[in-house]
Amino acid sequence: MSVKIHNTAIVSSSAKLGDDVIIREYAIIRDNVILEDRVDIGPHVLIEGTTRIGSNTEIFHSSALGLPPQDLKYNNEPTELVIGKNNTIREFVSIHRGTEGGGGVTRIGDNNLLMGFSHVAHDCQLGNSIILANLAQMGGHTKIGDNAIIGGHVAIHQFVHIGVMAMVGASATVIQDVPPYTLVAGNPAKVHDINRIGLRRKEYPSSTIDSIHKAITILCRSGLFLDEAKRRIESGLQSNPEIEEILRFIESRSKRGIMRGISIKDRTKGNR
Numbered sequence: 284m285s286v287k288i289h290n291t292a293i294v295s296s297s298a299k300l301g302d303d304v305i306i307r308e309y310a311i312i313r314d315n316v317i318l319e320d321r322v323d324i325g326p327h328v329l330i331e332g333t334t335r336i337g338s339n340t341e342i343f344h345s346s347a348l349g350l351p352p353q354d355l356k357y358n359n360e361p362t363e364l365v366i367g368k369n370n371t372i373r374e375f376v377s378i379h380r381g382t383e384g385g386g387g388v389t390r391i392g393d394n395n396l397l398m399g400f401s402h403v404a405h406d407c408q409l410g411n412s413i414i415l416a417n418l419a420q421m422g423g424h425t426k427i428g429d430n431a432i433i434g435g436h437v438a439i440h441q442f443v444h445i446g447v448m449a450m451v452g453a454s455a456t457v458i459q460d461v462p463p464y465t466l467v468a469g470n471p472a473k474v475h476d477i478n479r480i481g482l483r484r485k486e487y488p489s490s491t492i493d494s495i496h497k498a499i500t501i502l503c504r505s506g507l508f509l510d511e512a513k514r515r516i517e518s519g520l521q522s523n524p525e526i527e528e529i530l531r532f533i534e535s536r537s538k539r540g541i542m543r544g545i546s547i548k549d550r551t552k553g554n555r
Contacts, residue, residue: 286305288306291309292306292307292310292311293311293312294310294311294312295312295313297314298312298315298318299318300318301318301322301338302320303321304320304321305323305324307323310325310328310329310330311329311330311331312324313330315333315334316330316331316333316334316336316349317336319335319337319338319368320339321338321339322338322339322341322342323342324342325341325343325345326344326345328344328346329348329350330342330349332349332351332362332364333349333362333363333364333380334348334364335365335366336348337366337369337370337393339368340367340369340372341370341371342372343371343373345375346372346373346374346378347376348364348377349379349380350380351380352379353379353404354382354405354423356382362381362382362383362387362388362389363381363388363389364389365388365389365391366378367392367393367394367411369393370391370395370397371396372397373397373398373401374399375399375400376398376399376402376403377402378391378397379404379405382405385423385424386406389405389408390408391407391409392409392410392411392412393411395409395412396413396414396415398415398416398419398435399417399418400418401420402419402420402421404441406423407423407425407426408427409426409427410427410428411430412429412430413431413432413433414431414432415433416434416435417435417436418436418437419433419436419437419439420437421439421443422440422443424441425439425441425443427444427445428444428445428446428448428449429448431445431446431449431451432481434450434451434454434455436453437452438455438457439457440456440457443460443461444532444537445460445461446460446461446462446464446465446529447463447528448464449461449463449464449478450466450478451467452466452468455468455470455472459471459472459539459540460532460539460541460542462474462499462502462529462532462541462542463525463528464477464478464525464529465477465499465503465542467542472542473542473543474542474543475544477492477496479492491523494520494525495525497520498516498525498526501519502516503543503544509533512533513534516529516530
């Protein structure tokens, strides 16, 4: 197995390179970087800090990974960036390593697509099979669940949680937690519906989609306090993995609070 390094690239002697790694023109790989098997580094990419990138990941032109966090409390303490396998990171993406106060690690799972100019800030935790569209921007400590889709030009406030299979519409401003399986949009963003198309594409049964809709209606449109809504979901709906996921999300919500739905009055105005 061979490693291909273009003669214009700069690669630290302390970097660790797996089999069949490719490092293209003018890329810079600094100390403490680990590139696992078949990682493909595009032209002008910069990777530094204690950064590990999983196998079969492709990083496109001019992305910058593992840079120090944009946090005034950061004082050069050792922190990390860990990226899983089978990720596609497009041109001009920036991903910063963690801070001591945020757990020390920015982490991205497997099979994700980060489109051009998207930004993953310090201490963010991304799951698997997520799509960040062009110019999606997230503040520090953001958490995004598996199979979520974040639209272009979306701005996500620090500490916000976004649930599994949620879809955030383009140009939304997200200042509160986004419940699992929901479709949200607006500035500030609010829940408009469940992510029906996404659920159908994943071949969720109609009965499961119906139970998700009932739970999200209770959570986001009933006007109940969160704890009361949680009890109503627990007592009124038959348990399944999706209902349990919604209940866990309520329980582990961030200090930003959970996003609710647009009112019937607002929906009527929008249809005039």
